[in-house]
Structure formats: structure tokens, C-alpha cells
Amino acid sequence: xxxxxxxxxxxxxxxxxxxxxxxxxxxxxxxxxxxxxxxxxxxxxxxxxxxxxxxxxxxxxxxxxxxxxxxxxxxxxxxxxxxxxxxxxxxxxxxxxxxxxxxxxxxxxxxxxxxxxxxxxxxxxxxxxxxxxxxxxxxxxxxxxxxxxxxxxxxxxxxxxxxxxxxxxxxxxxxxxxxxxxxxxxxxxxxxxxxxxxxxxxxxxxxxxx
Numbered sequence: 001x002x003x004x005x006x007x008x009x010x011x012x013x014x015x016x017x018x019x020x021x022x023x024x025x026x027x028x029x030x031x032x033x034x035x036x037x038x039x040x041x042x043x044x045x046x047x048x049x050x051x052x053x054x055x056x057x058x059x060x061x062x063x064x065x066x067x068x069x070x071x072x073x074x075x076x077x078x079x080x081x082x083x084x085x086x087x088x089x090x091x092x093x094x095x096x097x098x099x100x101x102x103x104x105x106x107x108x109x110x111x112x113x114x115x116x117x118x119x120x121x122x123x124x125x126x127x128x129x130x131x132x133x134x135x136x137x138x139x140x141x142x143x144x145x146x147x148x149x150x151x152x153x154x155x156x157x158x159x160x161x162x163x164x165x166x167x168x169x170x171x172x173x174x175x176x177x178x179x180x181x182x183x184x185x186x187x188x189x190x191x192x193x194x195x196x197x198x199x200x201x202x203x204x205x206x207x208x209x210x
Contacts, residue, residue: 012047015044015047015048015049018048018049019047019048019049022048022049022050023049029052029190029192030050030051030052031050031052031053031054031055031183031186032044032045032048032050032054032055033054033055033059033179033182033183033186033210034054034055034056034058035056035057035058035122035172035206036056036057037056037057037061037116037118037119037120037122038056038057038061038063038070038118038120039118040118041054041056042056042063045063045065046065050065051065051066052065052066052186052190053185053186053189053190055073055179055182055183055185055186056070057119057120057121057122057174058122058174058177058178058179058182058206059073059177059178059179059180059181059182059183060072060073060074060120060121060122060174060175060177060182061073061120061121062076062182062185062186072087072121073177073181073182073185074087074121074175074177076185077185080177080181082161083161083175083176083177085156086156086159086161086162086175087121087175089152089153089156089162090121090123090153090156090162090173090174090175091120091121093123093150093152093153094123096150097115097123097148099113099114099115101148102125102140102143102144102148105143105146105147105148106127106135106139106140106143107134107135108127108134108135111128112127112128112129112133112134113125113126113127113128114126114128121174121175122172122173122174122175123172123173123174124170124171124172125137125140125170125171126169126170127140127169127170127171128169130169133168133169136166136167136168136169137165137166137167137168137169137170137171138166140166140171141164141166141171144171153173160176161175161176162174162175162176163175163176178209179206179207179209179210180209180210183197183199183210
């Protein structure tokens with residue numbers, strides 16, 4: 001599980017092993033479903049040799065390695081039509097946030113707070129350093145609620161269209177869509193049912209839905 005693209009070299013033997021496994025099972029479709037952004041995960045998918053539909057940003061972004069095309073699950077499926085306004089609200093709010101202001105209210109130096117810029121449907125803050133963050137994602141959520149949360153964002157949260165996920169050293173606010181929604185979309189695209197699929201994960205809180 002490579003943490004960053006620049007560190008992929010040491011994982012290439014494992015990724016090659018995965019490619020060999022996929023090649024030896026041509027009758028099985030393999031997909032990746034991750035909370036990573038498309039920009040951060042696309043190279044891993046390519047090196048692993050995965051050619052079937054994949055999901056990024058917790059299921060919100062669907063990507064086809066065969067065509068190199070990506071699309072939003074919310075924008076593609078009518079069952080999520082009510083979430084489209086929530087996504088626009090989230091993106092607009094994200095653009096209004098200044099990291100220096102948030103860091104000041106959180107009581108940390110600007111270099112200790114980083115917002116990941118490559119995520120399109122998730123607002124993610126990381127509190128650095130990873131091994132010993134000076135504040136937690138739970139504390140950051142309290143600060144955002146007290147000083148920065150707009151009424152329209154709060155409304156979408158109350159309606160269940162947005163959700164928050166604080167942790168020890170990070171904080172996410174995103175559409176209330178899970179990897180399970182993405183898996184259902186991918187299965188339907190290939191005409192498969194749930195009993196024809198196997199989900200494998202390494203994080204209880206984010207992979208249980210699969």
C-alpha cells in the first residue's frame with residue numbers, strides 16, 4: 001500500500017506480483033476502491049495492471065483505466081441527484097477556507113496544517129507531523145463548527161447528504177456516499193450480482209461497507 005507516488009519504487013516487485021496474478025485470472029474482473037484521490041491513486045492502479053472500473057475518493061469518483069475517463073457517481077446516477085447541490089455547497093465552502101485562518105483557530109503553526117488540494121469531492125485536512133499531531137481531527141472539527149461552518153453546509157449535514165470523518169491526525173468532510181455505493185455501481189456496469197463478488201480491505205472504518 002504505497003503512501004505516496006514518489007515512493008513507489010520499493011513497491012514495484014509487489015505490484016508486479018499483483019499484475020501477474022491478474023494476468024493469470026483473465027475470467028475475473030479486478031477493481032480498486034480507495035479513499036485516495038484520482039491523482040494520488042491512478043499510478044498505483046496502472047502499475048498494478050487493473051483495467052476494470054475503479055472508485056476513488058471513497059466511492060465518489062469512478063475511473064475507467066481502459067478509456068482513461070473519470071466521472072462523478074453523483075453526476076452519473078439519478079439516485080444521487082439530490083446530492084448534487086450538496087457537492088456544489090461543499091466545493092464552494094472549501095474554496096472559501098483559508099488554511100492559515102484555520103490553523104490559527106486550531107492553535108497550530110501553518111506548516112502543521114495541510115489541506116489536500118487534489119481531492120474534488122472530499123475536503124481533507126491533515127495535521128502534521130503524522131506520528132505526533134499537536135491537535136486531533138476531532139478538535140479541528142470543533143474549530144470548524146465554531147468559526148467556519150456555514151449555514152448551507154450545516155443544512156446539508158443535517159439532511160444527511162454530507163458526513164464528517166475526524167480521526168487522530170486528519171479530518172474529512174464529504175458527500176454521504178460510501179465505497180458500497182461505488183461497488184454497487186461497478187457491479188451493475190458489468191451485470192454482476194453481490195454473490196459474484198468478493199471485497200477485500202485493510203481498514204475497518206472505511207472498508208466494512210464493501
